[in-house]
Amino acid sequence: MLKWFGTACAAGLALVLSGCAGSSATPERAEPVKAGTAARRDQLLAKGTLTGVEALELAEMQLADRSFIAAEATYWSALTRGLDARGAWRARMGLGKCDESRLQWASAAIHYAEAANAAVPPVDRDAARAAQALAEFRGGNVDRARKTRAAIVVTSAKGVSELDRLLGGTAKVAPIPEAPAGVRTGTLAVRPKGTGRQTPPKIVTRSEWRATPTIIRRTEPMGQPTRLTLHHTADVKPVGTSFADVAERMRAYQNGHNGAGHFWADIGYHFVVDKQGRIWEGRPMAYQGAHAGSDAANAQNIGIALIGNFEKEKPTAAQMKATTDLVVWLASEYRIGAARVYGHEDLKKMYRLKGTKCPGDNFDPYLKRLRDAVGR
Ligand SMILES: [Zn+2]
Numbered sequence: 001m002l003k004w005f006g007t008a009c010a011a012g013l014a015l016v017l018s019g020c021a022g023s024s025a026t027p028e029r030a031e032p033v034k035a036g037t038a039a040r041r042d043q044l045l046a047k048g049t050l051t052g053v054e055a056l057e058l059a060e061m062q063l064a065d066r067s068f069i070a071a072e073a074t075y076w077s078a079l080t081r082g083l084d085a086r087g088a089w090r091a092r093m094g095l096g097k098c099d100e101s102r103l104q105w106a107s108a109a110i111h112y113a114e115a116a117n118a119a120v121p122p123v124d125r126d127a128a129r130a131a132q133a134l135a136e137f138r139g140g141n142v143d144r145a146r147k148t149r150a151a152i153v154v155t156s157a158k159g160v161s162e163l164d165r166l167l168g169g170t171a172k173v174a175p176i177p178e179a180p181a182g183v184r185t186g187t188l189a190v191r192p193k194g195t196g197r198q199t200p201p202k203i204v205t206r207s208e209w210r211a212t213p214t215i216i217r218r219t220e221p222m223g224q225p226t227r228l229t230l231h232h233t234a235d236v237k238p239v240g241t242s243f244a245d246v247a248e249r250m251r252a253y254q255n256g257h258n259g260a261g262h263f264w265a266d267i268g269y270h271f272v273v274d275k276q277g278r279i280w281e282g283r284p285m286a287y288q289g290a291h292a293g294s295d296a297a298n299a300q301n302i303g304i305a306l307i308g309n310f311e312k313e314k315p316t317a318a319q320m321k322a323t324t325d326l327v328v329w330l331a332s333e334y335r336i337g338a339a340r341v342y343g344h345e346d347l348k349k350m351y352r353l354k355g356t357k358c359p360g361d362n363f364d365p366y367l368k369r370l371r372d373a374v375g376r
Contacts, residue, residue, distance in 0.1 A: 040057075050081070051081060055074050056074075056083060056087050063094050069221075075098070086120065089119045092115035096131055099135075102223065109141075112129070125154075126152045130162075133145040134162065145167060196333070202279065203280070204279065206282075209247040210251065215266065218265035223299075224334065225285070225336065226300045227340040228327065228331065230367060231358050231359050232305065232308050233305050239274070246307070249307075253267050265283070268289055269303040270285055270302050272306075273306045279322050293347065296351060302336075306319055310361070310363040312362075314363075324373050338375060341374055344359060345357065
């Protein structure tokens with residue numbers, strides 16, 4: 001549950017729910033920062049109008065904090081307010097890193113090329129070229145990456161040795177595919193590009209349960225999902241069985257996470273499965289979830305919550321059928337192996353996070369069945 005409700009694991013709402021959801025305590029975006037840094041950032045944020053140099057300083061703090069969307073906007077404002085050559089180099093390098101967070105390699109390569117043009121010392125110029133070539137390589141443009149590498153003179157510049165390892169190594173390193181540039185809200189189309197090998201199960205969309213829009217300034221991009229985590233909701237107040245009942249609860253979960261006084265972007269989970277076997281679309285898949293308990297645990301991690309408390313009860317047959325369909329589809333879509341299908345408890349151990357049992361001891365055999373169904 002969430003920090004402001006003072007309990008353990010859930011998407012829980014103060015009065016309505018409790019159990020495991022959202023995340024153990026950490027509000028998204030609030031990775032710990034050094035005290036001096038946080039104070040300085042708050043000072044800059046409070047200042048209103050910043051000079052180019054101040055905006056650059058703020059952008060770099062946001063980047064270090066993995067607040068990529070905020071960082072990107074601040075870098076742009078730094079550039080429009082005027083920076084010297086080194087400042088412009090730093091800003092363009094930062095913009096490239098923001099692109100990389102979304103797997104937008106082509107755009108990243110352009111920003112790094114601009115950084116190389118802005119740079120004065122050859123070591124800065126060639127660090128930018130190395131970053132450019134790495135982005136080209138990761139985007140699948142190996143020939144272009146080799147050409148960019150050929151222009152590098154200062155081989156001690158940052159990134160050059162990694163680049164040489166990738167370009168010269170005999171091991172085949174698969175380029176990472178480009179993520180879609182556009183993000184639309186309100187439909188299931190909002191998700192990273194998958195394989196499309198399998199048709200999705202029927203999913204109740206956000207517009208069908210009348211979700212409010214995602215608060216985009218609070219989000220981080222999901223990037224390519226690489227793992228998947230199961231939760232239970234452990235609601236305090238039982239959830240009704242009708243479509244309207246569950247839709248109402250979905251809105252309550254969402255409001256518990258992003259409503260007044262709370263500061264998440266949206267409902268924390270990407271999907272919720274009810275006891276009748278309906279699958280509900282939660283946070284759009286384009287955005288990182290807030291369900292596992294820390295930024296590191298949430299990264300590239302699809303969050304799926306089952307309504308119920310599996311410390312006290314078991315999932316229903318209809319619920320497990322729908323969950324299996326969903327998990328098998330997502331695993332196929334994003335090439336997620338059985339070993340990357342987790343229960344929240346597994347991640348808590350991995351990242352040393354606290355919280356109540358989730359998804360509950362009774363779920364253990366079902367988790368194993370889900371892994372078997374994924375089968376890789
Ligand atoms: Zn959980």
